[in-house]
Amino acid sequence: MIIESFIHLISSPETITFMIFGVAFGVFLGALPGFGATLGIAMLIPFTFGMDPNVALPMLAGIYSGAIYGGGITAIMVGIPGTSAAAATVLDGFAMTQNGQSTKALTTSAVSSAFGGFVGGFSLLLLAPILARFTLWFGPAEYFMLAIFGLTIIATVVGKSMLKGIIAGLLGLSLSLIGLDPITGEPRYVFGEILLLDGLPLIPVILGLFAFPQSLKMINDALSGKSGTLSGRKGMSTGPAVKIKELLANWKTMLRSGILGTLIGIIPGAGANIACWIGVSEAKRASKHPEKFGTGITEGVIAAEAANNATEGGSLIPMLTLSIPGSGASAVMFGALMIHGMVPGPDLFTKYAAVTYNYIWAIIINSVFLLFIGYYGSRIFARMANIPVKFLAPVMIVITLLGAFATRQLNFDIGITIIIGTITYLLLTNGFSAPPILLGFILGPIAEKGFRRALLISQGDYSVFFTRPISLVILALTILSIYSVLRLSKMKEDSS
Amino acid sequence: MNKLLKNIKPDMISGGLILSFSLFIILQSIELRADARLIPLITALLIMVFSVTIIIGSFKSKNSESFSVAILKKNMDKPLLFIILLTLLYVFILPIIGFEITSFCYLIIVMAIIERELFWSRVLISGIVTLTLVFIFSFGLNLRIPLLFSKFFNI
Structure with a gap:
């Protein structure tokens, strides 16, 4: 059945055409701040009603792959992640653009994304039934420990001041507390506003943390006459593409991030948002020159992009086998499967095996399309750096506001973006950074739910976090992470 | 007044504002049920401790620019x-x-x-x-x- 599905897929020109369209459309959406894979898939689902699922599902898979890569384009070119999954790409990707190496960063991103998608897709194809069982062992205590592990990563990505990074992470965590209490349903910090009962919406918050302050910074730079173009130097050469030799030299980082991304994708709730940070963090830990991360090195881009694209395959493992969507995009894909009459679960691998394997093969083959579209289109994307800021910054603001409005069609969401964006801008000017706020915002609810549910189950016994084997393993990883960060800080101090 | 502004460092202002934010969370959390306010209180207390650390650190810092120069003129024209x-x-x-x-x-x-x-x-x-x-x-x-x-x- 697996081989038959592959032959069926590659012999259908219609499916291949729609897959290429899906990847290209995904790249376009991902490059627009706020218009990520989730929104892209959600917007195109209505158009797939009348389509054959063998065509529709591969196209939607293409949007996901393209959008994750597309999110990296703006992260590299403008310093604004088009999707939260590309937040870690900003660190080295944008630094490379500022060093005049935007084409190199974009081609590195294309190859790494394609490789990550390839690893994730193959893992899905080969390991789905086996690995999905592993997540069944995860209880609330494990989820809490996992979120804490994620929060410790903040310390590795904070930039200059660890203290300010931790505060930013806690501010993000406090933003995530707005809305109904996850256990008792009691409203918290909503001040009578019904629209806040569901909490702050993710997309307006992301736009407020990244797109809006970046636009303000661009305007401020233009007002003070600092820069006329995105690259800071008008007409600046974007440099050559990355050399294969350099990519091969970083094969370990690529493979490590691909595997990590797949594993993180399998864990429901974790997803590409966390995978990109863990990818960078682990690459930094394994590197002989960790101090070079954030200065504009290809290894940083490889680590983030291979990890975030690999999560697609991973996040579909629990969704397809256990009906547990591992990410926002896979939750929307869940809906797409239902629309086409396929209920996620064991039936997918028996009753609907042909369509399911067709869809999985599409994820793998989309990586090849992504490689070509990303690699050869990167010179076009790279030209974005020469757009005059005086025109681009106001347009970016309008697209950002439109992106905030798009998800729920509420003016309220635009207001959230502006308020969070202005506060973030002021924080950024004072040495704080935005990524820890986003990490705190994403991991906060996972940590709180896990912590309180674990205590409810154990009837208030705190030992539940330290006696379960998986929980202990994650705890050990957390301690190791804190130790590595402290050691790294000491090394930095010694060298300076 | 100008002398006062010159002596105020950006970290004092940001630390003070973040400290006020943590106090606001604590005050709002008091009305919540005990289990619903546990995580918000822990978060707010941690923010409070770290923001006080930032404020104290800014007193020791001699090299940083004054608030008026760093914020008002450079970044919020x-x-x-x-x-x-x-x-x-x-x-x-x-x-x-x-x-x-x-x-x-x-x-x-x-x-x-x-x-x-x-x-x-x-x-x-x-x-x-x-x-x-x-x-x-x-x-x-x-x-x-x-x-x-x-x-x-x-x-």
Whole structure:
């Protein structure tokens, strides 16, 4: 059945055409701040009603792959992640653009994304039934420990001041507390506003943390006459593409991030948002020159992009086998499967095996399309750096506001973006950074739910976090992470 | 007054504001049930401790710029403040006069603030950008943007 599905897929020109369209459309959406894979898939689902699922599902898979890569384009070119999954790409990707190496960063991103998608897709194809069982062992205590592990990563990505990074992470965590209490349903910090009962919406918050302050910074730079173009130097050469030799030299980082991304994708709730940070963090830990991360090195881009694209395959493992969507995009894909009459679960691998394997093969083959579209289109994307800021910054603001409005069609969401964006801008000017706020915002609810549910189950016994084997393993990883960060800080101090 | 502003460091202001925010969370959390306020209280207390550390650190710091120079002059100039207020106004005007006119006017004004010359370039770019966005998102992606066009023709 697996081989038959592959032959069926590659012999259908219609499916291949729609897959290429899906990847290209995904790249376009991902490059627009706020218009990520989730929104892209959600917007195109209505158009797939009348389509054959063998065509529709591969196209939607293409949007996901393209959008994750597309999110990296703006992260590299403008310093604004088009999707939260590309937040870690900003660190080295944008630094490379500022060093005049935007084409190199974009081609590195294309190859790494394609490789990550390839690893994730193959893992899905080969390991789905086996690995999905592993997540069944995860209880609330494990989820809490996992979120804490994620929060410790903040310390590795904070930039200059660890203290300010931790505060930013806690501010993000406090933003995530707005809305109904996850256990008792009691409203918290909503001040009578019904629209806040569901909490702050993710997309307006992301736009407020990244797109809006970046636009303000661009305007401020233009007002003070600092820069006329995105690259800071008008007409600046974007440099050559990355050399294969350099990519091969970083094969370990690529493979490590691909595997990590797949594993993180399998864990429901974790997803590409966390995978990109863990990818960078682990690459930094394994590197002989960790101090070079954030200065504009290809290894940083490889680590983030291979990890975030690999999560697609991973996040579909629990969704397809256990009906547990591992990410926002896979939750929307869940809906797409239902629309086409396929209920996620064991039936997918028996009753609907042909369509399911067709869809999985599409994820793998989309990586090849992504490689070509990303690699050869990167010179076009790279030209974005020469757009005059005086025109681009106001347009970016309008697209950002439109992106905030798009998800729920509420003016309220635009207001959230502006308020969070202005506060973030002021924080950024004072040495704080935005990524820890986003990490705190994403991991906060996972940590709180896990912590309180674990205590409810154990009837208030705190030992539940330290006696379960998986929980202990994650705890050990957390301690190791804190130790590595402290050691790294000491090394930095010694060298300076 | 000027001397006082010179002695105030940016970290004192940001630390003070964040400290006030943590106190606000604590005060709001008191009304919540015990289990619902546990995590907010822990978060707020941690923010409080770290923000006090930042404030104390700013007293020791000798090299950092004063608040007036670092924030008011460099990063929050009057035109930028005006653009932020204009963006807030955009939210209120959008449902009344529609996306096309609001965005067109907003783009022209913001571009004019950044650079006063090139009037016709501004008008042309604002028009093209607005129409392209309407075409892509409203007609292409079927996104429900508040358009004056749809109101006028009752679409």
